[in-house]
Amino acid sequence: MKTDKTGKVWLVGAGPSDPGLFTLKGMKVLEEAQVVIYDHLVGAGVLSMMPKDAELIDVGKIAGNHPVPQHEINRIILQKALEGKRVVRLKGGDPFVFGRGGEELELLSENNIPFEVVPGITSAVSVPAYNGIPVTHRDFTSSFHVITGHTRNKDEAEIDYEALVRLEGTLVFLMGVGAMKKICSGLISAGMSEDMPAAVLENGTSAHQRKVVSTVKNLCEDSEKTGIKTPAIIIVGKVCSLADKFSWAEKRPLGKLKVAVTRPKDRASALADRLREQGAEVVLLPSVRTEKRRDNRAISDAINNISDYSWIAFTSPAGVKIFFEILKEKKKDIRNLSGIKFAAIGSTTTEAVMQKGIFVDLVPEKYNGGELGKLLAEKVSDKEKILIPRAAIGTEDLIRPLEDKGLYYDDIPVYDTIWETGLAVKYDSSIDAVAFTSASTVKAFAENNKNIDFSSVTAVCIGEQTAKAASDLGMKILISPEATIDAMVRYMTEIFG
Numbered sequence: 001m002k003t004d005k006t007g008k009v010w011l012v013g014a015g016p017s018d019p020g021l022f023t024l025k026g027m028k029v030l031e032e033a034q035v036v037i038y039d040h041l042v043g044a045g046v047l048s049m050m051p052k053d054a055e056l057i058d059v060g061k062i063a064g065n066h067p068v069p070q071h072e073i074n075r076i077i078l079q080k081a082l083e084g085k086r087v088v089r090l091k092g093g094d095p096f097v098f099g100r101g102g103e104e105l106e107l108l109s110e111n112n113i114p115f116e117v118v119p120g121i122t123s124a125v126s127v128p129a130y131n132g133i134p135v136t137h138r139d140f141t142s143s144f145h146v147i148t149g150h151t152r153n154k155d156e157a158e159i160d161y162e163a164l165v166r167l168e169g170t171l172v173f174l175m176g177v178g179a180m181k182k183i184c185s186g187l188i189s190a191g192m193s194e195d196m197p198a199a200v201l202e203n204g205t206s207a208h209q210r211k212v213v214s215t216v217k218n219l220c221e222d223s224e225k226t227g228i229k230t231p232a233i234i235i236v237g238k239v240c241s242l243a244d245k246f247s248w249a250e251k252r253p254l255g256k257l258k259v260a261v262t263r264p265k266d267r268a269s270a271l272a273d274r275l276r277e278q279g280a281e282v283v284l285l286p287s288v289r290t291e292k293r294r295d296n297r298a299i300s301d302a303i304n305n306i307s308d309y310s311w312i313a314f315t316s317p318a319g320v321k322i323f324f325e326i327l328k329e330k331k332k333d334i335r336n337l338s339g340i341k342f343a344a345i346g347s348t349t350t351e352a353v354m355q356k357g358i359f360v361d362l363v364p365e366k367y368n369g370g371e372l373g374k375l376l377a378e379k380v381s382d383k384e385k386i387l388i389p390r391a392a393i394g395t396e397d398l399i400r401p402l403e404d405k406g407l408y409y410d411d412i413p414v415y416d417t418i419w420e421t422g423l424a425v426k427y428d429s430s431i432d433a434v435a436f437t438s439a440s441t442v443k444a445f446a447e448n449n450k451n452i453d454f455s456s457v458t459a460v461c462i463g464e465q466t467a468k469a470a471s472d473l474g475m476k477i478l479i480s481p482e483a484t485i486d487a488m489v490r491y492m493t494e495i496f497g
């Protein structure tokens with residue numbers, strides 16, 4: 001059914017896998033998409049950038065084990081555009097390099113649907129680059145050629161090997177793993193030296209990329225020994241001899257680590273950025289988000305009587321943010337807090353309070369609720385009253401020491417912790433480790449990944465409480481020696497580097 005609002009389609013290349021190779025323009029149109037139709041070659045890093053409320057259609061996944069046929073994909077794209085939607089058709093690499101992008105535009109142009117093309121970084125050059133192979137080099141070759149190795153259909157022309165050999169350029173074969181034997185013997189029969197360097201590069205630009213560097217004569221045998229699977233490219237030419245000398249990706253401190261980060265999306269970036277700087281492949285699994293409570297009568301009352309309190313204790317940056325939002329709504333500012341002392345659970349919460357122009361008086365040595373509770377019980381007198389604006393699911397450990405000492409306190413839930421569902425990326429066994437920065441993210445992760453065997457998950461935990469939640473589920477646990485993001489990244493570099 002055609003609506004009066006016309007939709008539009010963006011045909012977008014997602015790059016080879018590393019989300020750092022996704023273009024700025026691609027990211028921008030993806031953020032604004034209402035429908036995203038994507039392939040199996042789109043890397044997990046890009047998949048975790050999917051906009052929250054968009055309809056996600058996975059056409060690489062498989063209904064009854066067959067990928068959705070091309071004519072059906074074309075039809076889905078058209079239908080969504082006719083519904084008036086902003087549609088992103090997201091494809092691995094570049095959409096026009098053996099990506100059937102042209103076929104998808106056919107139907108759109110026939111139906112006068114507006115579209116744009118956002119090119120992507122093709123695997124044909126980026127995968128060699130991540131394996132230390134420059135596709136051209138003045139000492140070796142002056143051209144490179146990209147060829148499909150997929151010639152199974154009768155109507156596809158056979159490869160003209162003699163023409164290829166005559167070019168004396170670097171040859172890059174996509175979709176060639178199944179036809180490797182045919183390709184190598186074809187080149188040799190057409191006159192290529194058997195000793196010509198050649199390589200096969202699997203899962204390029206990801207943490208688990210693998211390469212086999214050999215000669216056209218031995219490539220097939222060597223890659224069978226290694227068990228190379230798709231996606232992989234075959235590259236033939238003298239430039240392959242540089243692969244070891246110029247290898248760099250695996251040499252980065254965390255270059256072989258695929259790690260999932262489970263922080264709430266708005267706070268995932270610091271940890272993810274630090275891990276990426278060290279070369280890790282980061283998959284964002286933002287398992288929880290925080291939402292300000294609509295009913296804020298309790299905290300409003302507390303703020304109206306703020307001078308009754310001697311202490312305010314915060315247990316998260318979200319709590320700090322929401323407290324100050326409500327303070328502002330009540331037409332108050334930090335002058336109304338004068339004389340009040342502040343406690344914070346750990347370093348990021350302390351930082352959030354300091355951002356408001358307030359020094360923190362009390363932070364426990366170990367960053368958890370129980371320790372904060374004990375410290376407050378020690379320092380606060382029985383004439384003083386404590387305000388604790390925090391998550392609705394906050395731990396009882398904080399409250400118990402206050403109760404035991406009979407202190408006055410108001411424990412007020414100001415936000416809810418909501419489990420993210422319907423993510424395009426889920427945990428799978430290719431993920432080497434999952435980084436957890438709170439017990440609630442562990443619970444949310446478990447909720448989002450009900451069917452996995454938790455004993456296969458390696459959980460890197462920011463502190464003891466988080467580790468307890470992970471080990472209760474049966475995960476293998478590693479605990480950061482200090483409860484900070486920096487310490488966590490350093491620790492991971494020691495363990496996995």
Ligand code: SAH
Nearest residue numbers: 093094097099122123174175203204232233
């Ligand atoms: N449009 C894509 C190519 C699609 S054809 C692009 O521009 O990259 C699919 C083939 O691309 C695969 O069979 C494989 O040969 C290659 N390929 C894509 N991503 C790859 C990766 N990360 N590592 C190795 N080969 C890859």
